[in-house]
Amino acid sequence: MFVSANRRSGVFVTRPSALPQFVPTRTCLQCEVCCRFPDPDSALRPYFTEEEITCALDGGLEGTAFPNRQGSQVMLVPDPQGEGYFCPAFDSATSQCRIYAQRPLDCQLYPLALMWDEAHTHIVLGWDTKCPFMREARPDEIQQHADRVMALLDQPGVSEHLGAHPRLIGRFQEDVIVLAGLPRLTEALAGQWGGAPLHRLTLEDLPHVTRALDLSGLCGPQSLAAYSAVYHYIWNGLLAYWWMELQGAVCLFAQSPDGWFLALPPLGAGSIEAPLGDAMELLRRWNGDSPVSRVENVPSQLVPELERLGYRLTPKNPDYLYRATDLAALAGDRYKSQRALCNRFEREQSFQVSAYQAGDRQGCRALLKDWSRQKQGDGLDPFGVMLLADAESAHEIIWSQAAALGVVGTVVRIHGRICAYTFGYWLTNTTFYVLVEITDRTFPGLAQYLFRETCRTAVAEGAAYINAMDDADLPGLRASKEAYHPAMLIPNFLASRVGES
Ligand code: SF4
Missing domain, CATH: 3.40.630.30 (Gcn5-related N-acetyltransferase (GNAT))
Incomplete structure (x- = not known):
């Protein structure tokens, strides 16, 4: 049977390994497709329901894998040898899943997939042509397997259970061949989440x-x-x-x-x-x-x-908004300390400034780790520590998808090592938004220097304003933002x- 009653909550839960496996294990172990992803927020990373998270944690997966214990896609981890990302349950040394017996329904289904049709009106079951084995399998065997799976999905209570987790239903993918519609599941989802497509x-x-x-x-x-x-x-x-x-x-x-x-x-x-x-x-x-x-x-x-x-x-x-020319020039008494720090950095260090490239990701990641340690060493409060941990996933997305997002980055190297990076983008034709700036805090003046250079570049490209976001209620951040004399605080x-x- 596919589902069993969870004694604690009385809801239906998927039983581990309840779906028949279609692809032979031998083939899976030689394949380099599953469990690996190009981007940290890949839409295809597996989704775990609350019950599946509990099983995965019991199976030894770390709690940090799940941003929401009530149900979430896993947080992927960087491949230390390359540019991609792994499922945290994937053991790259053996190419095996560390929680195979407890893997979620999302993984059990693969290479079949639940997804919306192209018009996003009906949920369908399809098979993924990205799986090399499926390209060789006989169509009648695929259909037989899909029929067995559909019979299991059609059991009483299952559609309702799946309907409670809309993220189990993927977006339409052109390379997934549609096998059949799933009207009961479509209805269950609309009943739970409303008539308009989510x-x-x-x-x-x-x-x-x-x-x-x-x-x-x-x-x-x-x-x-x-x-x-x-x-x-x-x-x-x-x-x-x-x-x-x-x-x-x-x-x-x-x-x-x-x-x-x-x-x-x-x-x-x-x-x-x-x-x-x-x-x-x-x-x-x-x-x-x-x-x-x-x-x-x-x-x-x-x-x-x-x-x-x-x-x-x-x-x-509120957001801090500055006149761009003020920050590019740092003129006058009110910017005396920032100007002195910029001068000190230029005087004391031999450094190179360059545009961020995809290959800089490992260096940026190492710097972010050092910077987090430095901040925590300075006695950051628990809220600040939590913000740092949360920010890691956002930085991964920025490094991985900067070009696609229209985000521009700059890195500073000292003795060949990345010691600072910043990213930003244009909010309007005249307002540049500084999204992130990370600097090795052991180099006095580096942060001030990089911020001034960012503003100078923005001014040269037409910026009238620099938006430096809010201060997240962190007193140190507030003091440093105020010290740059905002032209206005944008109410929120x-x-x-x-x-x-
Ligand atoms: S849970 Fe296991 S099977 Fe699923 S993606 Fe992660 S490593 Fe692969």
Whole structure:
């Protein structure tokens, strides 16, 4: 039998190794496709339900593999020998799964796959042509295997169980051959998540979200950095971002361990009232009465409208916005200390500055580890330590996908070793956003030097403003951002229904 009752919670859980294995083990062990991924946030990394996470942890997998214990895709780990990423359960020395007996349904199914059809209206079962064995297998054998699997998926309770985990259903892939539709599962998913298709945010969706941002009229030189698709996408390895079209507006949802929330107000050309009402209704359905149902990153121009609609607005940390020419010049008494540190760095060090290349990833990774150790050695509080750990997955995405995301990077080498890196991108034609800056703290003035060079380059390319994001409530970060004399602090609010916060 495919499912069994979990005595603790009474819900159905998948039994380990319950699905028949189609590809012979001997073939699997020689293959170099499964369990390895090109990017840290690959949409194809396996998804584990809550029960499967418990089994995997019992089987010896580390807790850090799962950003959300209630169900999540695994956090991939870098291949120390190369540029790609492994499933954390994959043993590269033996090419074996360390938790084979406890591997999740997602892996048991492969090389079959659950995915949406091209129109994203029906869930289908297909077989993946990326699996070399499937390209040699006889079509009638594949069909027989798929029939057995479909019979198991069709058992009472299974569709409902799968429907509770929308991430088990992959996006349409052209190289997956469709075998059959799964109407019961499609219905179960719509029953749980609403009639409009819920899409996992992927790289291909960024232009669509960017168009909706442009239509919203909320993007301008003095807008919050959150009004860009990349800002959210880089956290996609840690949180799960989803989008849905509601009443003609794009609604960007984030799924955190605490529950679901809107990462931005609905984005579109019209009024936000109707789409916001629908989105909040869905959040209530998904979160119950939890106060986690909220709208993040509300700009000041939407505050009166949201108050009129019955929302309570709570201020969050504002973004720091600077005049770009101030930071490029560092002129006058008020920038005396930063200027002195830049001069000291230039005087004392022999260094090279170059554009970030994909091959710099290992050097950047080593620097991030050193930098985290330095920060923790300085007595960082537990919240700061948690932010550092969370940031690792975002950095992996930036290193791996900088070019595709339109993010530009610079690295500084001292004696051949990468000692600093920074990444940023254009929020508008005149506002450059400094997304990240990491420097070896043992070189005085390096951070100030790199920040000034970034601003000088941005000015040369037309920047009027530099957005340096918020201070995450970290006192040290706040002091250093204030010391650069922002031209303005861009207000940011969180909105929740009155009576729900
Ligand atoms: S859980 Fe095991 S089978 Fe699944 S991707 Fe990871 S290593 Fe491979």
